[in-house]
Amino acid sequence: xxxxxxLKARDYRRLSDRKGGRSLEGQRKENxxxxxxxxxxxxxxxxxxxxxxxxxxxxxxDDFERLVADLKSGPxxxxxxxxxxxxxxxxxxxxxxxxxxxxAFIELCEDKGVLIWVTTHERLYDPANGRDRKALIDDxxxxxxxxxxxxxxxxxxxxxxxxxxxxxxxxxYGLRPVYDQKDGKLLTWEADPTPAGPETSAxxxxxxxxxxxxxxxxxxxxxxxxxxxxxxxxxxxxxxxxRAQLRVMAVRHAxxxxxxxxxxxxxxxxxxxxxxxxxxxxxGMLTSSDRxxxxxxxxxxxxxxxxxxxxxxxLMVPRxxxxxxDAYRCTGCGMKIKKDEIDELLIGTREDPxxxxxxxxxxxxYEVLSAPDSTNPAVRQVQSDLxxxxxxxxxxxxxxxxxxxxxxxxxxxxxxxxxxxxxxxxRERELLLPATVLSIVRPDRDVWxxxxxxxxxxxxxxxxxxxxxxxxxxPCVMPSPLVGRSQPPAAERLEWRKxxxxxxxxx
Numbered sequence: 001x002x003x004x005x006x007l008k009a010r011d012y013r014r015l016s017d018r019k020g021g022r023s024l025e026g027q028r029k030e031n032x033x034x035x036x037x038x039x040x041x042x043x044x045x046x047x048x049x050x051x052x053x054x055x056x057x058x059x060x061x062d063d064f065e066r067l068v069a070d071l072k073s074g075p076x077x078x079x080x081x082x083x084x085x086x087x088x089x090x091x092x093x094x095x096x097x098x099x100x101x102x103x104a105f106i107e108l109c110e111d112k113g114v115l116i117w118v119t120t121h122e123r124l125y126d127p128a129n130g131r132d133r134k135a136l137i138d139d140x141x142x143x144x145x146x147x148x149x150x151x152x153x154x155x156x157x158x159x160x161x162x163x164x165x166x167x168x169x170x171x172x173y174g175l176r177p178v179y180d181q182k183d184g185k186l187l188t189w190e191a192d193p194t195p196a197g198p199e200t201s202a203x204x205x206x207x208x209x210x211x212x213x214x215x216x217x218x219x220x221x222x223x224x225x226x227x228x229x230x231x232x233x234x235x236x237x238x239x240x241x242x243r244a245q246l247r248v249m250a251v252r253h254a255x256x257x258x259x260x261x262x263x264x265x266x267x268x269x270x271x272x273x274x275x276x277x278x279x280x281x282x283x284g285m286l287t288s289s290d291r292x293x294x295x296x297x298x299x300x301x302x303x304x305x306x307x308x309x310x311x312x313x314x315l316m317v318p319r320x321x322x323x324x325x326d327a328y329r330c331t332g333c334g335m336k337i338k339k340d341e342i343d344e345l346l347i348g349t350r351e352d353p354x355x356x357x358x359x360x361x362x363x364x365x366y367e368v369l370s371a372p373d374s375t376n377p378a379v380r381q382v383q384s385d386l387x388x389x390x391x392x393x394x395x396x397x398x399x400x401x402x403x404x405x406x407x408x409x410x411x412x413x414x415x416x417x418x419x420x421x422x423x424x425x426x427r428e429r430e431l432l433l434p435a436t437v438l439s440i441v442r443p444d445r446d447v448w449x450x451x452x453x454x455x456x457x458x459x460x461x462x463x464x465x466x467x468x469x470x471x472x473x474x475p476c477v478m479p480s481p482l483v484g485r486s487q488p489p490a491a492e493r494l495e496w497r498k499x500x501x502x503x504x505x506x507x
Contacts, residue, residue: 004086004124005039008078009117011088012046012067024049027090027119034119035088043084068108077114084114091120102140106133162261165268172254173236174208174273189254189270199232205273207233208255211246212274215282218455221246250282253387263388280383284428285457287390303346303475304328305460306467309335310476310495328477337477341490346467346475350448355475355506359466360440361447368471379428386424393417437462472506473498 011031013024024047035042046063067082074080077087087109109116110127116136117124125132161168167189171177176192179185193203202210207228214224221243228241235241253260256279257272272279307316312332318339319329326339348354353361362368396414401407440450440462451459467475473496480487487493496504 002124002126004115007040007085008043008083009035009040009086009088010043010045010082010084011035011090012048012064013090014048014061014064030119031088031090034117034122038117038124040086042088068105071108071112071114075112077109077112080112082112082114086115086117086124088117088119091118099137099140103137106136159261162259162264163266165259165266167254167259167268167270172252173249174204175254175270191271191273197232197234197238202231202233208249208273211250212255212278212282215250215285216278218285218458218461220455220457221250247286250286253279255279260387260391263391265384265387280379283383284425285461287425302456302459302463303342303467305464306475307342307346308474308476309333310478311335313476316477330477335477335479337490337493338487345490345494346463353448355472356463356466357447357451359472360437360451360462365441382424382427386421386428389417389421389424393421437465469497469499472496473502473504 011027013027013031015024015027028045032042046067048061048063067087070081070083071077072080073082077083078085106116106127110133115124115126125136127133127136167177167186171189171192174192175189176194178187178190180187191203191205193205196202196204196207210228210231210233211224214227215221224246225241225243228246233241235245249255253265254268254270255273256276257268257270258276258279259266259268301318304315304317307328308314309316309330309332312330312335314330314332316328316330316337319327319336321327327336328339328342329336344352344354346354346356348357359365393414396410396417399410401410439458440454441447442450454462466472476495476497478493478495480493482488491506496506498504
């Protein structure tokens with residue numbers, strides 16, 4: 001038997017989750033005891049916490065990749081960044097549950113002259129020895145098969161667990177898992193009061209509530225990021241929140257106590273951090289198909305939420321050119337109309353209000369805009385259908401075809417699904433947006449006092465609703481009968497299209 005006393009070793013520890021298995025601390029203690037018994041010097045460890053080693057894993061094992069890179073950096077294990085003669089594993093499956101990956105790693109260790117110690121086996125393996133190599137590979141085959149059985153079991157039980165509203169996976173920021181003390185299985189999620197940063201006493205659960213409160217008021221995620229930075233709120237990595245991360249958080253059903261599985265929404269078994277009505281309101285704001293922002297994430301222009309090209313049926317966008325009047329321009333055909341004339345016609349001033357503000361100032365506005373809130377069964381059904389349609393649409397967008405026929409079929413299916421999403425979004429706006437309008441139209445305030453104070457996001461939502469088929473009609477810009485600088489007034493070029501294809505004239 002080889003005398004290995006005095007050699008240097010390093011250990012690799014990995015834990016998938018807390019549902020079972022040896023803890024990282026437990027692995028450390030047993031590996032250290034084995035190293036002491038063998039009279040090895042134990043160096044710095046490689047650690048992957050919360051990382052699976054199966055082929056179904058979704059997250060990278062950063063320290064395992066670093067271990068491989070270190071071994072490859074020199075002619076031998078001792079002469080490389082690994083700097084040791086022996087790699088210690090608590091059990092062989094800590095290394096990998098994928099046969100191909102494990103065989104490649106064994107060959108790398110053989111090439112670098114590194115021995116592999118498995119603590120649970122109480123044995124040192126030499127990758128250059130045929131019997132040792134077979135034993136290590138057999139372990140990998142068994143581990144990969146166990147991973148497969150676990151994966152298939154999860155696939156079978158996932159629909160039932162979702163319908164029952166059970167939590168799944170890692171708890172999102174602001175929630176924390178509650179485990180069964182006997183078997184370590186996940187029971188539920190609860191509010192996480194862990195301080196959100198060293199300079200604040202607010203818990204992570206409060207961060208989530210603040211996120212939805214600010215977004216529900218119509219502010220963009222860029223504004224939320226600035227507010228959170230000022231309050232000292234940090235994300236789970238200890239860094240300031242970024243716009244993209246905040247948006248992902250704001251559309252997570254879990255925060256409303258809901259479980260979403262393949263587009264279908266179920267009532268969860270845990271208590272949400274925000275009310276469902278607030279969640280769905282924010283969800284609608286952030287997932288609307290016609291939502292557009294500036295490069296800084298801010299919404300800047302109100303009427304672009306409704307102004308449409310009468311020729312292309314496409315929303316028009318602002319166009320600013322040096323030496324030319326500001327204009328709204330169709331991104332499809334390029335047709336333009338003067339911006340100041342449209343703003344004056346639709347918004348206007350206190351002394352001469354435009355079509356939108358005149359409508360909001362009507363004495364019977366409350367009766368006109370009455371609509372159910374988000375607890376209404378019809379609203380819940382539309383929102384569930386919309387979430388499912390969006391999930392299906394996203395799957396179709398990611399799909400690819402191998403033949404021309406498959407590509408054409410996918411394109412046709414995607415176009416149909418896109419139309420379904422647009423229809424459901426319009427229905428959701430009809431049911432929910434009046435509440436946003438009523439935040440501007442209040443009995444104790446003049447519209448011209450509350451309108452400038454409202455965030456641009458809220459103003460756009462109001463414009464999209466009122467300047468829509470159900471109320472004033474969609475303002476569609478028609479081609480000018482004249483060319484050159486002598487253009488007719490903007491009012492003469494607008495065609496107002498109401499539900500059922502009816503056209504009205506407000507001139």
